[in-house]
Amino acid sequence: MIKQNIVVHTLSWSCHLQSVMPRLVKLGQTMLTIENLTKSFGHTKAVDSVSLSIPAGQFVGIIGRSGAGKSTLLRMVNRLAEPTEGRILWNGEDVTTLRGMELREWRRRCAMIFQQFNLAGRLDVLTNVLMGRLATTPGWRSMLKLWGDDDRAIALAALEQFDIANLSAQRADQLSGGQQQRVAICRALVQEPDLLLADEPIASLDPRNTRIVMDSLLRINKHFGITVVCNLHSLDLARSYCDRLIGMAQGRVVFDDVPAALTEHVARELYGLEAGEVMDGAEQTGTTEGFAVSTAA
Ligand SMILES: Nc1ncnc2c1ncn2[C@@H]1O[C@H](COP(=O)(O)OP(=O)(O)OP(=O)(O)O)[C@@H](O)[C@H]1O
Numbered sequence: 021m022i023k024q025n026i027v028v029h030t031l032s033w034s035c036h037l038q039s040v041m042p043r044l045v046k047l048g049q050t051m052l053t054i055e056n057l058t059k060s061f062g063h064t065k066a067v068d069s070v071s072l073s074i075p076a077g078q079f080v081g082i083i084g085r086s087g088a089g090k091s092t093l094l095r096m097v098n099r100l101a102e103p104t105e106g107r108i109l110w111n112g113e114d115v116t117t118l119r120g121m122e123l124r125e126w127r128r129r130c131a132m133i134f135q136q137f138n139l140a141g142r143l144d145v146l147t148n149v150l151m152g153r154l155a156t157t158p159g160w161r162s163m164l165k166l167w168g169d170d171d172r173a174i175a176l177a178a179l180e181q182f183d184i185a186n187l188s189a190q191r192a193d194q195l196s197g198g199q200q201q202r203v204a205i206c207r208a209l210v211q212e213p214d215l216l217l218a219d220e221p222i223a224s225l226d227p228r229n230t231r232i233v234m235d236s237l238l239r240i241n242k243h244f245g246i247t248v249v250c251n252l253h254s255l256d257l258a259r260s261y262c263d264r265l266i267g268m269a270q271g272r273v274v275f276d277d278v279p280a281a282l283t284e285h286v287a288r289e290l291y292g293l294e295a296g297e298v299m300d301g302a303e304q305t306g307t308t309e310g311f312a313v314s315t316a317a
């Protein structure tokens with residue numbers, strides 16, 4: 021009976037998301053606009069006059085060598101870092117000035133996952149995922165962790181989507197890195213975001229878990245229609261999974277095109293001495309372009 025309920029909730033929840041998302045994807049309308057965004061730390065310009073338009077439904081990879089400004093750019097979009105100059109617009113609305121409830125709502129709409137998962141290790145998996153419902157739960161209920169049946173069903177449905185419902189009662193710090201990142205993805209998904217920001221989500225994972233997590237992100241993008249912007253160190257993974265690559269160097273955008281346009285020559289310019297390291301990734305993971313396409317459904 022419980023299982024049946026979860027399945028019904030899974031279906032209605034995916035249907036709910038999918039009834040909204042494909043319409044946006046078809047239109048391909050610009051959702052996120054970044055205008056002359058700059059972040060200075062003292063004399064260092066971590067992000068330097070970046071302007072971008074990201075339409076609904078894209079899987080965008082941000083690439084570039086260490087220190088290029090990739091994390092700072094994502095953190096500003098999520099408002100974890102305040103821009104020194106410039107604006108971030110969401111469907112035309114300036115999100116750089118949001119405060120209080122509106123800022124909370126913006127953070128619900130643009131979920132973020134991190135290299136180090138950021139789970140509450142001592143809490144069980146289900147509670148960790150339920151944390152993603154905080155923005156949609158009244159304050160007093162979330163403080164007391166009084167989740168509704170609907171919230172539990174949605175959290176379990178998300179865990180089922182990524183084959184980890186059997187781990188729901190386990191402590192988060194007892195899971196493998198790949199499992200933890202999938203829990204973090206579920207937590208992000210139950211926020212029902214329009215945009216998922218991922219900062220080097222596979223940097224701490226082995227090749228097998230790298231593939232599982234990247235496939236999960238691809239599924240979020242293709243199945244649920246959620247726009248994904250993902251910082252990646254491995255060029256080969258970026259090429260395999262992303263629709264569009266944005267290359268950054270010294271805080272600036274120096275490449276913005278489809279992966280096929282990223283020649284080895286450009287990659288070497290982008291990465292300098294690190295080029296060999298980032299281009300060896302495919303051999304280690306066995307990832308190919310065909311693999312990414314075959315798992316896109
Ligand atoms: N809080 C901070 N205080 C001072 N400088 C910072 C801070 N955060 C980032 N920087 C500097 O800004 C620049 C960009 O850093 P950022 O972390 O965005 O790079 P990145 O492309 O994400 O690098 P990596 O691939 O190593 O994660 C670097 O020079 C970094 O030292």
Ligand SMILES: [Mg+2]
Pocket residue numbers: 090091092219220251
């Ligand atoms: Mg970074």
